[in-house]
Amino acid sequence: QISEAEVALFSVSSYACQRRTTLDNHNSNLTDALSLLAENAELNNEDGRGVAFRRAAALMKALPTQVISMSQLRGLPCLGEHSLRVIKDVLENGVSSEVESTKQSKRYKALKILTGIFGVGAKTADRWIREGIYNLEQLRHSGQTLNRAQKSGLEHYDDLNEPVTKAEADAIGEIVQKAVDSVLTGSQVALTGGFRRGKLTGHDVDFLITHPEEGKEVGLMPKVVAWLESRGFLLYQKTTRNSYLESKDGPARPASNMDRFERCFSIFKLTKGKEQESTQPEEQNDLKTKDVLRPHMQVDTDQQLCELSKNYQMEAASHKIWRAVRVDLVVSPISQFAFAVLGWTGSKLFERELRRWAGHEKNMSLSSHALFDNTQNKYLRATSEEEIFAYLGLEYIPPSERNA
Ligand code: TTP
Ligand code: MN
Numbered sequence: 405q406i407s408e409a410e411v412a413l414f415s416v417s418s419y420a421c422q423r424r425t426t427l428d429n430h431n432s433n434l435t436d437a438l439s440l441l442a443e444n445a446e447l448n449n450e451d452g453r454g455v456a457f458r459r460a461a462a463l464m465k466a467l468p469t470q471v472i473s474m475s476q477l478r479g480l481p482c483l484g485e486h487s488l489r490v491i492k493d494v495l496e497n498g499v500s501s502e503v504e505s506t507k508q509s510k511r512y513k514a515l516k517i518l519t520g521i522f523g524v525g526a527k528t529a530d531r532w533i534r535e536g537i538y539n540l541e542q543l544r545h546s547g548q549t550l551n552r553a554q555k556s557g558l559e560h561y562d563d564l565n566e567p568v569t570k571a572e573a574d575a576i577g578e579i580v581q582k583a584v585d586s587v588l589t590g591s592q593v594a595l596t597g598g599f600r601r602g603k604l605t606g607h608d609v610d611f612l613i614t615h616p617e618e619g620k621e622v623g624l625m626p627k628v629v630a631w632l633e634s635r636g637f638l639l640y641q642k643t644t645r646n647s648y649l650e651s652k653d654g655p656a657r658p659a660s661n662m663d664r665f666e667r668c669f670s671i672f673k674l675t676k677g678k679e680q681e682s683t684q685p686e687e688q689n690d691l692k693t694k695d696v697l698r699p700h701m702q703v704d705t706d707q708q709l710c711e712l713s714k715n716y717q718m719e720a721a722s723h724k725i726w727r728a729v730r731v732d733l734v735v736s737p738i739s740q741f742a743f744a745v746l747g748w749t750g751s752k753l754f755e756r757e758l759r760r761w762a763g764h765e766k767n768m769s770l771s772s773h774a775l776f777d778n779t780q781n782k783y784l785r786a787t788s789e790e791e792i793f794a795y796l797g798l799e800y801i802p803p804s805e806r807n808a
C-alpha cells in the first residue's frame with residue numbers, strides 16, 4: 405500500500421497541442437484499453453464518446469511515468485467518469501471487463517474486419533452486418549455491389565492490413581520524388597503523417613508535394629499520377645479536386661488559389677527488396693499450386709486440406725515479389741505549404757486539439773490551408789510550422805512530440 409505522501413502527482417496541460425507526446429508510452433496497458441473503446445465508439449458512429457476516450461488516452465500517453473494508483477490521477481484534465489472507471493479496472497484487475505467484452509463481441513469483430521477493407525467505412529459495415537455479413541467470406545458470397553475502391557481493398561486485403569515499414573515508406577518516397585522530378589523540375593516532396601512523427605510503421609504513407617514558385621503546382625497531380633500509372637506503380641488511384649471552397653471547416657475565402665489543393669488516394673505496387681531503381685515493376689513470379697501440393701500428396705481430410713492450403717498461402721506470400729501499400733498524395737501551393745505540412749503531420753488528435761485551441765482560446769480558425777484571425781478579421785501568413793505555433797501562442801512542438 406502506497407501512502408498519500410509517496411504518490412507522485414502529475415501536472416499536465418489540458419490541450420494535447422500544449423503537451424509533448426513522444427512514442428515512449430509508459431502506460432500502454434491503459435492507453436490500449438482507452439483506444440480500443442475510442443475505436444469502438446467511432447465504429448458505432450458515436451463521435452462524442454470517441455473523442456472523449458481519445459482525449460483520455462492521449463492524456464495517459466503524455467504521463468512521464470507509469471501510473472500505479474488512482475490517487476495519482478487526481479486533478480488531471482480529460483479524464484471523465486467512464487475513462488476513470490476503465491483505468492481503475494485495468495489498475496486493479498489487469499484488464500478492463502468492458503474492453504474484454506467489446507473485443508469478444510460479434511459486432512466489434514465484424515466491424516473491425518469489414519472496415520479493414522480499404523473504402524469501407526463504419527456506415528457501410530453497419531449496413532452489411534444488418535444484412536448478416538460478418539466476414540470477408542460472407543461478403544464475397546453476398547452479391548453486394550462493391551465500388552472500385554472496395555474491390556481493390558478486398559483484393560489487397562492482407563497487404564493493406566500489414567503495417568508499412570519506414571524502409572518501404574522511403575522506397576515509395578524515392579519513386580514519388582522521381583515522378584515529381586520528371587513532370588516538373590524543382591518540385592518538392594515532403595513525407596508527412598505518422599512517419600514524419602518518427603513512427604516505425606504506419607497504415608499508409610502520406611506525401612505532400614509543392615513547388616517553390618506559386619502557381620507552378622497547378623495541374624501537377626494528374627501528371628504525377630499518369631507518370632506512376634504508365635510505369636505500373638499504381639494498383640488503384642482516385643484523384644480528387646480540392647474542395648476547400650465548398651467545405652464547411654475552412655473560413656470562406658475570396659482568393660482563387662484555394663481551389664488548387666488536389667489529392668490522390670492510391671494503392672502502390674511496391675517491389676520488395678532492393679530493386680527499387682528499376683522503374684518497371686517486374687511481374688509476380690507465378691507460383692503454381694503444384695509447387696506446394698506435390699502430386700504424391702494424399703489429401704484425405706478437411707483438416708489436411710486446410711493445413712495444405714495454409715502452407716500454400718504462406719509459400720505464395722513468401723514468393724510474391726511485390727506488395728500493395730496505401731499511399732496518400734496531396735499537392736499544395738507554396739503559400740499554404742506550412743499549413744498543409746502541419747495539417748498532414750498529425751496525429752489526428754493533435755490536429756483536432758490545435759483547431760480547438762485556435763477557436764476556443766484564440767478566436768482563430770485553423771485549417772490545412774490557412775489561419776484566420778477572427779478578431780483582426782484577417783489571414784495570418786506563415787512559411788514555417790514554427791510561425792503558426794507562435795501565432796497560436798503555443799510553444800513549438802516538433803513532429804516527434806505530436807504523437808498524442
Ligand atoms: P493518417 O494517414 O490517417 O494517419 P497517420 O499517418 O497519423 O497514422 P498511420 O500510421 O495510421 O497512417 O493521417 C495523417 C494526417 O493527415 C492526419 O493528421 C490528418 C491528415 N488528414 C487530413 O488532413 N485529411 C484527411 O482527409 C485525412 C484522412 C487525413
Ligand atoms: Mn520517458
Ligand code: MN
Pocket residue numbers: 597598599606607608609610
Ligand atoms: Mn498515414
Ligand code: MN
Pocket residue numbers: 597608609610732
Ligand atoms: Mn493517410
